Amino acid sequence: VASLQGKNFMNIDELTDVELRDLLSLSAQLKKAYSSPSPPVLPRPCEGKSVSMIFQKRSTRTRVSTETGMALLGGHALFLGPQDVQLGVNESMRDTANVLSRFNSLILARVFAHTDVQLLAKHSSVPVINALSDLYHPLQALADLLTLEEHFGKGSLQGKVLTWVGDGNNVLHDLAMGAARLGMHVRVACPVGYEPNGEIMHRVEWHAQRSGGSYVMERDPMTAVAGAHVIVTDTWVSMGQEEEYERRMRDFEGFQVTRRMMEHGAKGSNAGRPACVFLHCLPRHPEEVTDEVFYDPARSLVFPEAENRMWTVMAVMLSLVGGGGRGCEVGES
Template identity: 40%
Template sequence: MRHLVSIKDLSSEEFAVLVDRAAHYKKVFKAGNLSESQKNHAKLIGKTIALVFSKRSTRTRISTEGAAAFFGAQPMFLGREDIQLGVNETFHDTTKVISSMVSCIFARVNRHSEIQQLVKHSSVPIVNSLCDKFHPLQAICDLLTIKEHLDYTKNKLKVAWIGDANNVINDMAIACLKMGIDVAISTPHGIEMDQDIIDAGLEIAKSNGTKLECTHNSIEAATNADVLVTDTFISMGEEYAKATKLKQFQGFQVNSEVCSHAKPNYKFMHCLPRHEEEVSDDIFYGEHSIVFEEAENRLYAAMAVIDVFVINKGDFSAGHDSVSN
């Protein structure tokens, strides 16, 4: 049984399959062909997909429930106020019970150790829908979005991340490097990427002929970049440190000055929700921004994951011939 915990756990070929499947299901969904929709809807009729969410969500909940419904499954949302997970019942007991009644568990939790416990005790695939270490669904969506606009299979690209060292860039950096994209990461002084991510990234870069650079200079990272990316400076659960973090991140807003160092046709991305301290209005809503297409692509990323890990039981080659690249 295969679980989706991080992009680091996938081969380059497996990750490419997930991006291609997402593109395929986007075409199917947009086409609105009734017979094709009915064929996909029949794949999980009578099945249930659990959404175990310890953290609130907009895009993750909508995309996961929509993807489950697309394949005919019943999505079951289980928020932290709805079940006993980690409160009056152990992770072991709750996971055993939930996994005995559903076909898959999408888990949006606090700590990476909680994902590891779910994987250890579940009898069905676990899909990491966010933890403090990784966010693989966002990486699938982001690479689909980059492929649509700049096609990394035909062009050598550079992605520049400007902001915090967090779960989003942990998976996005690995995903980009696996797909042959150079990555430059700029974080404030005192904030460093996790060493295991750097080590894994450098190993991939060496084998793929790509570059991974880390700096504390946002202009340096943005120079000649094809894609500029940022995220919230204050993650959920860190609101108590808002004043301190905003001071630490001074000078790291993505604005016209930073973007002037990128390539003329650069694209701007943000996984949302967005705050003005991270990116100025003229960039976020400007002609280079693809943030809302990026958000929509979360739906097709979830479809791809359900297809591979649930319908095809972790077999990345099953049904691959029908995928339109």
């Protein structure tokens, strides 16, 4: 298993193919080992380690999964909300990174501008994890890919179609990058003016060409979901865009994921599992997906997807502190 020791975890693009696959395997391994009904004495490979979690925005999943995951690994996590630390009010990224590096083994940060998490990484002497910026959400992409591998089978995402319907945002960027790297055909349907970042999508195309996948942009959601194995969306109003709410509600008309859309996806089932499934990173609002789709017990994977945030962030933390490869094996290797 490749260790990420000495690196940062900023986006899916910066990983090697081997690192991406290893993180998914380690996540599955951790899930198996730590959720066993009668666990033996669980290993505590992060004993004595700590992670500072800087949150400039709200969070349920990222905060709780990291805090709980670090505790399971035997380490300690500290929540630093916007009101709790000097950062941004009275202290620079540079000074904060310098100071936290002297206390902690890892720094995790959820920021507005991606340049802020890059600044932290530049001045930190310990690994930095991007826990969502305006451009990327790599922890979410890992959880999504793990969820899809659980559903379709490990190593079987090659050639499957993943369609994103909605806003061309941070969550899409890393998910598209990861999906393309695993050989998936990525389609994006978004309204005019809400396209994903062009430079990032060039990287997605590059990865797709290498892996046998593809990337296309469609305007009509129904065309984009035809035959899709995965249909995925996110909020139309990301954190920090609240004042655009009214305009976005108008502009995204017709982009709500509905049962009709799901029925346009891949038909039938494989080994009793639906051929077309739904993903959403949460938090969810009714405008982007109907209750019928979101709570569909067979096709919606949203809650396993949320759970997988913990197994994947554990794999990331363990790999960054040098575990998962050297002396920190968990379960079978």
